[in-house]
Amino acid sequence: MPEPPSTSARNAQPAGDVEAGDIRALLDAIPALVWRACADGSINFVNRRWIEHTGLSLDETRGWKWTDAIHPEDRPQLVLKWQTILKSEQPGEAEARLRRADGAYRWFLLRCEPLRDGHQQIIGWCGTNTDIENRKRAEFDLSHIKQILDETQQMTRCGSMGLNFSTGEVFWSDEGARIFGFEPGEQPPVELIWQRLHPDDRWLSVRSVERVRRGEPDSDYDVRLVMPDGTIRVVRRVSHPPSGGAEPGTSMCAVIDVTEARAAEAALQEAQAELAHVTRVTSLGELASSIAHEILQPLSAIVTLGEASLRWLTRQQPNIAEARFGLEQMIASTRRATEIVHRVRALSKKHTTESIAFELNPVLEDALTLIRGELVRKGVSLQLELEQGLGxxxxxxxxxxxxxxxxxMNGIQAMDGVETERVLTLRSKSCDPHRAAVEIEDRGRGISAAAGERLFEPFFTTKPEGLGMGLAICRSIIDAHGGRLWFTRAQVGTVFHFTLPKN
Incomplete structure (x- = not known):
């Protein structure tokens, strides 16, 4: 701690027409700790409130003994600050903890002003110490809350940011700055932030600003950021509805770094697609004999028609018309076999998911083409109830x-061993202007209550040879399409339903 000046203290007398006693009473009545010092900074006067608060008399405070009331951790810095103010000969202030008479310390704001004579020479100093303990506690609480908020935002990769439309000023939390690739506390111009937005996504921010300017509610959306190193970061912007306390001309929102979540979703979709592909191939393996039968039928027809056409042509009087009819039927049979092969290939090969608009009924009929042989082999009658004009x-x-x-296939297998008539019904219908529905109804033994609760769980199966993945994958596919898959119990058997959004 710096040594106090050695210059002796000197008392200054009050000036003017006011009596010294009146001045003393006035100083004692001021709701602050008032003191006076000589030109060298040594204390030569304190008011009654100082004495009452610190429990130190004027003699115990005089000179530089007042520093004994300062908290040991604050004392060196305060003495240095006081010496700096003395050298500057300018007003100054500092904050320090001052010991109370009961030994407790409270924060005070210390302010001082130089006293000058007619020649502007400093003849002394006067000052006040104001209790700011409540303010310091509020600042500490606020700082503690901000620290918790910053740590929470950093853990959740969720920040906040705002824009003042009139000044172009961007303000954000520390995590908000980090998400955009800036240091906490950094205030880049809005143009630099604009450059971080992916060129194909900037229109989203333009639309958002226009909506806020018009006082309209904004929607949440994902936007890509191009970071300085060229990597892409995906950020979800969550709009904040305007409140009465919001400053006019400003926009506030939360920003969440969802890059890892998007990568995880992509990996999950890839895994689901791989699993779905395996399931399709497995299903085709189960249908191998039925598919072979479906292909052999047109191939056998081709052979028969070819032989007949040759006979028509090799007659003494060739019958061109009959031969031509035979050839046309051969071409039709070839196309039928080709279509079956194409459908099998489409189901067996890997492909990226693509969402397109198509008529529902032809897709249902195409799927049945591969199963028709299985229906015949199992003795199941098929009833089609396809609503026309579904869109x-x-x-x-x-x-x-x-x-x-x-x-x-589940419906067919559910009727294995059923002695009554085996009928499977496939329906398509319109639920409402926005959704279409498909129903597959069997007349099997039904599903027990225990099995029904777990029916769509992965690896749950009621079949001895089953993997338990078919229905789980079906539900994930329908969910990904924005639809719903469920089952109900019919009077005899079970009905599976799923819905799809219309285009």
Whole structure:
């Protein structure tokens, strides 16, 4: 701690027409700790409130003994600050903890002003100490809350930011700055932030600003950021509805770094697509004999028609018309066999999910083409109740065919061993202007209450040879299409339902 000046103290007398006693009473009545010092900074006067608060008399405070009332941790810095003010000969202030008479310390704001004579020479100093303990506690609480908020935002990768439209000033939390690739406390111009937005996504921010300017509610959306190193960061912007306390001309929102979540979702979708592909191939393996039968039928027809056409042509009087009819039927049979092969290939090969608009009924009929032989082999009658004029639905044709094949195969297998008539009904209908529905109804033994609760769980199966993935994958496919898959119990058997959004 710096040594106090050695210059002796000197008392200054009050001036003017006011009596010294009146001045003393006035100083004692001021709601602050009032003191006076000589030109060298040594104390030569304190008011009654100082004495009452610190429990130190004027003699115990005089000179530089007042420093004994300062908290040991604050004392060196305060003495240095006081010496700096003395050298500057300018007003000054400092904050320090001052000991109370009971030994407790409270924060005070110390302010001082130089006293000058007619020649502007400093003849002394006067000052006040104001209790700011409540303010310091509030500042500490606020700082503590901000620290918790900053740590929470950093853990959740969620920040906040805002924009003042009139000044172009951007303000944000520390995590908000980090998400955009800036240091906490950094205030980059709005143009630099604009450059961080992916060129294809900037229109989203433009639309958002225009909505806020018009006082309209904004929507949440994802936007890509191009970071300085060229990497892409995906950020979700969550709009904040305007409140009465919001400053006019400003916009506030939360920003969440969802890059890892998007990567995880992509990996999950890839895994689901891989699993769905395996399931499709497995289903095709189960249908191998039925598919072979469906292909052999047109191939056998081709051979028969070819032989007949040759006989018509090799007659003494060739019958061109009959030969031509035979050739046309051969071409039709070839196309039928080709279509079956194409459908099998479409189901067996890997492909990226694509959402397109298509008519629902033809997709259902195409799926049945591959199962028709299984229906015949199992002695199951098929009833089609396809509503016409459904309109187009939106989705992936191959994945929806997989769902239909899986549900129809389940219905066929549910009727194994049933002695009554085996009938499977496939329906399509319109739920409302926005949704179409498909129903697959069997007349099997039904589903028990215990099995019904777990029916769509992965790896749960009621079949001895089953994997328990078919219905789980079907539900994930329908969910991804924005639809719903569920089952109900019919009077005899079970009905599986799923809905799809219309285009």
């Amino acid at each position: 187009a639905v939106l989705g992936d044709r191959v994945q929806l065919q997989q769902v239909v094949i899986n549900l129809v």
